[in-house]
Amino acid sequence: MDILLQQIVNGLVVGSVYALIALGYTMVYGILGLINFAHGEVLMIGALTALQTLGVLERIAPDLGPLAQLAIALGVAVPVCMTLGFLMERLAYRRLRNAPRLAPLITAIGVSFLLQTVAMILWGRNYHTFPQLIPTTPLEPVSGVFITPVQITIVVVSALMMAGLLVLVNRTRLGRAMRATAENHRVASLMGVDVNAIIGATFVIGAGLAAVAGVMFASNYGIAHYAMGFLPGLKAFTAAVLGGIGNLGGAMLGGIVLGLVESLGAGYIEHLSFGFLNSSYQDIFAFIILGLVLIFRPTGLLGERVSDRA
Amino acid sequence: MKKSVLALAVMGFGAAGIAHAQEVVVKLGVAAPLTGAQSHLGKDIENGARMAIEDYNAKGVTLDGKKVKFELMPEDDQADPRTATTVAQRLSDAGVKGVIGHLNSGASIPSSRIYDQAGIPMISPASTNPKLTQQSFKLVYRTIANDVQQGLAIGKYAAGHLGKKVAIIDDRTAYGQGLADEVEKAVKAGGGTVVGREFTTDKATDFMAILTKVKSKSPEVVVYSGMDSQAGPMLRQIKQLGIGAKFITGDGGCTAEIIKLAGDAIGETAYCTQPGLPLDMMPGGKGFTERYKKRFNNSEVQIYAPYAYDAASAIIEAMKSAGSADPAKYGPAIAKVNFPGVSGKVVFDAKGDIKDGAVTVYQFKGGQWVAQ
Numbered sequence: 001m002d003i004l005l006q007q008i009v010n011g012l013v014v015g016s017v018y019a020l021i022a023l024g025y026t027m028v029y030g031i032l033g034l035i036n037f038a039h040g041e042v043l044m045i046g047a048l049t050a051l052q053t054l055g056v057l058e059r060i061a062p063d064l065g066p067l068a069q070l071a072i073a074l075g076v077a078v079p080v081c082m083t084l085g086f087l088m089e090r091l092a093y094r095r096l097r098n099a100p101r102l103a104p105l106i107t108a109i110g111v112s113f114l115l116q117t118v119a120m121i122l123w124g125r126n127y128h129t130f131p132q133l134i135p136t137t138p139l140e141p142v143s144g145v146f147i148t149p150v151q152i153t154i155v156v157v158s159a160l161m162m163a164g165l166l167v168l169v170n171r172t173r174l175g176r177a178m179r180a181t182a183e184n185h186r187v188a189s190l191m192g193v194d195v196n197a198i199i200g201a202t203f204v205i206g207a208g209l210a211a212v213a214g215v216m217f218a219s220n221y222g223i224a225h226y227a228m229g230f231l232p233g234l235k236a237f238t239a240a241v242l243g244g245i246g247n248l249g250g251a252m253l254g255g256i257v258l259g260l261v262e263s264l265g266a267g268y269i270e271h272l273s274f275g276f277l278n279s280s281y282q283d284i285f286a287f288i289i290l291g292l293v294l295i296f297r298p299t300g301l302l303g304e305r306v307s308d309r310a
Numbered sequence: 311m312k313k314s315v316l317a318l319a320v321m322g323f324g325a326a327g328i329a330h331a332q333e334v335v336v337k338l339g340v341a342a343p344l345t346g347a348q349s350h351l352g353k354d355i356e357n358g359a360r361m362a363i364e365d366y367n368a369k370g371v372t373l374d375g376k377k378v379k380f381e382l383m384p385e386d387d388q389a390d391p392r393t394a395t396t397v398a399q400r401l402s403d404a405g406v407k408g409v410i411g412h413l414n415s416g417a418s419i420p421s422s423r424i425y426d427q428a429g430i431p432m433i434s435p436a437s438t439n440p441k442l443t444q445q446s447f448k449l450v451y452r453t454i455a456n457d458v459q460q461g462l463a464i465g466k467y468a469a470g471h472l473g474k475k476v477a478i479i480d481d482r483t484a485y486g487q488g489l490a491d492e493v494e495k496a497v498k499a500g501g502g503t504v505v506g507r508e509f510t511t512d513k514a515t516d517f518m519a520i521l522t523k524v525k526s527k528s529p530e531v532v533v534y535s536g537m538d539s540q541a542g543p544m545l546r547q548i549k550q551l552g553i554g555a556k557f558i559t560g561d562g563g564c565t566a567e568i569i570k571l572a573g574d575a576i577g578e579t580a581y582c583t584q585p586g587l588p589l590d591m592m593p594g595g596k597g598f599t600e601r602y603k604k605r606f607n608n609s610e611v612q613i614y615a616p617y618a619y620d621a622a623s624a625i626i627e628a629m630k631s632a633g634s635a636d637p638a639k640y641g642p643a644i645a646k647v648n649f650p651g652v653s654g655k656v657v658f659d660a661k662g663d664i665k666d667g668a669v670t671v672y673q674f675k676g677g678q679w680v681a682q
Binding site for chain 2: 003005006010011013014126127129132136137138141146148151217221222223225227228230245262263264265266267276279280282
């Protein structure tokens with residue numbers, strides 16, 4: 001029983017990171033119909049920028065407490081990633097907005113390679129150790145389940161960010177403009193919405209979320225390197241599709257569900273397949289679920305509008 | 311530029327040849343990464359081989375009635391499989407009589423085919439992948455223990471010293487999987503039980519799910535067969551999950567890097583193995599280190615110099631016993647060499663692996679790996 005609970009906790013932690021990244025995919029898709037494959041790389045840049053900042057802080061202000069350090073690192077990483085998100089949209093995607101849909105997709109893959117290579121040049125190919133600013137020593141186990149403060153932080157911060165985003169989209173002027181732009185660019189601009197600014201804002205917000213996810217990811221696993229964004233990016237994209245791409249609630253649900261399925265899949269695939277499959281197949285498990293969901297609900301768990309977009 | 315240097319060198323040989331009409335020059339190739347991130351290890355191999363031929367030149371070797379002078383031809387394979395095959399071709403074309411190298415298994419395996427076709431013996435002082443000597447190439451040897459021997463050592467040590475209930479995790483790479491299979495066999499042979507066999511990838515960072523599963527089997531030892539970039543974070547997650555088992559990993563994780571990556575999660579319950587012996591435990595280790603430092607401007611022996619020394623020695627010993635530097639004649643004699651080398655006794659088995667290749671177990675103590 002405690003093992004099952006532990007797997008659920010593991011799944012929730014991984015799932016909330018996926019969810020946070022998936023929001024960036026889904027927001028951009030909702031507005032532009034573009035899958036921004038470079039989104040995972042934004043996470044990586046966020047983590048490495050934070051790492052760099054922490055290195056500088058260690059030199060100039062070694063007496064700072066860990067939380068203050070983390071806050072400053074985030075304070076640098078988030079704006080850097082937001083700028084990156086803005087530039088990505090402005091330089092790479094805006095010109096292709098009316099191009100055939102394959103062109104921006106290929107461009108996104110190109111941007112992803114570009115960012116990885118730049119990061120490799122700047123930070124090298126090595127794995128870097130990310131300081132453990134939030135304690136990773138497990139708390140007193142509750143009914144056999146080990147939880148660390150950093151894991152709790154990840155779940156709480158993700159939940160707060162997601163709630164904040166929902167409020168932003170559903171309750172503010174900017175959010176209304178975003179929803180209008182998602183409906184129809186031309187009509188929105190006729191209604192006085194500055195479509196370009198709104199699309200820019202969408203990229204900026206998504207990149208900010210990715211930066212936070214990157215820093216949390218790095219502090220949980222204690223490592224950062226130039227290719228760290230690829231796998232979580234891919235998983236988050238899967239989560240966004242699972243939940244229904246273009247839908248904010250869907251991205252969150254998809255992330256959590258994917259995290260749980262992966263974790264439980266790795267833990268129980270051997271029992272479920274009567275010893276035929278082992279944990280090297282843990283990823284198939286997630287994709288079988290994805291396949292089934294898409295067969296019976298082509299628009300994802302909470303999806304809408306996919307048929308006319310994809 | 312390179313060509314002109316080579317031409318000059320050839321002219322140099324020519325001049326030397328005229329001066330000592332009786333002296334025959336025998337060229338031996340060294341192939342290893344001499345530039346890039348692993349250049350210190352490649353240089354280690356080159357220096358080791360250089361010391362060997364200088365020793366033999368000083369002693370004087372006579373083959374078939376003629377005095378022989380050995381020359382080294384070092385080539386840079388950049389630790390890259392494709393460059394390695396180019397280098398192998400270049401060495402073959404240059405007419406070297408034997409090759410000491412390469413360092414990386416990924417470079418040695420494709421190159422071995424080229425040497426085989428050219429009929430040139432190759433002795434690797436560093437490549438541990440079992441496949442290298444399993445291709446049934448007659449003239450491929452190595453002076454360092456392979457991963458079968460290493461896996462055996464891990465399994466034996468785990469079951470013998472650390473605990474009977476063993477969980478094995480590997481990264482599904484050729485190296486990781488191969489090593490893990492050998493560990494599993496050795497654990498069972500050593501009276502232990504494998505309570506779990508889990509898998510990850512060489513790109514993963516999250517092992518919580520598989521570790522939780524491992525935890526449910528309450529193992530006494532967790533074996534990880536893969537590289538330090540996964541083993542480091544894995545140690546952290548083992549701590550996060552409160553798994554009290556001991557941890558042992560192979561040479562991929564037997565690095566200084568893992569100590570950084572694992573942070574405060576690495577302790578005295580962590581072990582690792584490395585093919586070969588630490589220098590001070592080698593039969594010829596002490597004198598070798600001193601001579602090496604003196605010869606190469608105070609540089610330290612990294613890992614492979616003694617094995618490269620023994621590899622070059624094995625080639626020359628075989629030449630001596632066959633009385634010829636012709637690969638076709640002395641090649642078969644390599645299988646029969648038997649002499650005390652720096653790293654230990656140099657005797658090859660039927661496949662071309664070093665017999666009784668030593669593997670050393672290290673324990674993490676006081677901030678570093680300490681040989682057991």
